[in-house]
Amino acid sequence: MTSKRISGAELDLKVNPAELSARQRQALLAGLNHAAEETRTYAVELTPKDRGILRASAEVSVDPVELEAAISYNTTYAVYVHERLELRHRIGEAKFLEKAMIAKAGDIEAIVGKYLEKVFQ
Template structure:
């Protein structure tokens, strides 16, 4: 574990620092969700493009949770059915695989945004 000493030239209250950290975390979560979404869209099975277009990122700023979702009646089935054939493009587990593929990038993005809270 790496520890860093942070010194401030100005007086910053704990509340101000906490608010800045939270704002930075929300921005980092939003960017991370967008990165995962882009990769998931690339991986989605494609017939008409409706599934790809239905993807959306969201962030719950209160609980500091990000999500990526796809909103078609068949999104879950396409994701879970590993025996489907996808002749045009795409794969089952398109969202799960995108998250695994982008995990290191998500960590880097979050670290960058959180470090920015201390500048």
């Protein structure tokens, strides 16, 4: 069994990754990708917008070896904007990715679960 903790959201997978078939592994990766994309979409809505560069830089990556998905922002200032609570934004807010992870925690588990249900039946 494996459990992953991600910025306030925990996904408890009741599977042993070493025992997954190729088909089950592919389903898990597809579910992780789908869940991460849903979370990225919500995080972008919360991301502060000046010219839109930060929002446009959000991307999802899935590691097929570690069976993990990540959402990242590809700008030099993403961490600064995310962490600085005292900054005021006309559009968006600080802690945009963290808030999205917390808000979508239940959805993440449900999405991944649906992908796994299909191959474990």
